[in-house]
Amino acid sequence: MQVDDTDRRILRQLLAEPSLGSAELAERAGVTAATAWRRIEKLAQAGVIRGQHAVIDWRALGWAVEVSLRFTLDKTHPRAFDEFLAAARGVPEVIEIQTFLGRVDVRLNVIARDMGHYQEVYRDRILTLPHIADIESLMLVSTIKDTGSLPL
Known part of the structure; x- marks a missing residue:
């Protein structure tokens, strides 16, 4: 799968703060909420995003x-x-x-x-x-x- 600059911005925001809501994530990545959602779905289907989980210390x-x-x-x-x-x-x-x-x-x-x-x-x-x-x-x-x- 080819990952472009938009995907990278979304991934950077997800890594920085996984609990962001989709609207806030989209705003921080500089895209619309619909675009962010579609990109996240595409990245998940391609296996780039394998899931989200809680990190317990x-x-x-x-x-x-x-x-x-x-x-x-x-x-x-x-x-x-x-x-x-x-x-x-x-x-x-x-x-x-x-x-x-x-x-x-x-x-x-x-x-x-x-x-x-x-x-x-x-x-x-x-x-x-x-x-x-x-x-x-x-x-x-x-x-x-x-x-x-x-x-x-």
């Missing part, structure tokens, strides 16, 4: 610890990836799962209420995941940049 809800765990899997088992990923999806404290090509196979982003809770999750839920050959843990100290915006 889990830290504000008392989850103080975030750890990135990098796994190398024992790939001698033909279903190692599938079985590991299926089990990891079942851990409520895992908020993100990514797979990679290279030395690291999978990264899990794990949250916990405190270090005691993290130790419990790590011991009882993470170490019991199947086909682990190696784990590297990275404790989050601070987030310098966290944005969903694009250079539009």
Whole structure:
């Protein structure tokens, strides 16, 4: 799909403030409400806009610890990836799962209420995941940049 300057203006406004009403969005993007609505529908149908959702700050809800765990899997088992990923999806404290090509196979982003809770999750839920050959843990100290915006 070709995205033109009007689409980019609309997308910039959506990224900046997703809760804007259609009239305000159209005004900020410099188009009519009907044009904004048609463009948003077209972008959604093309898969450029995949949806809108609430972003909840889990830290504000008392989850103080975030750890990135990098796994190398024992790939001698033909279903190692599938079985590991299926089990990891079942851990409520895992908020993100990514797979990679290279030395690291999978990264899990794990949250916990405190270090005691993290130790419990790590011991009882993470170490019991199947086909682990190696784990590297990275404790989050601070987030310098966290944005969903694009250079539009």
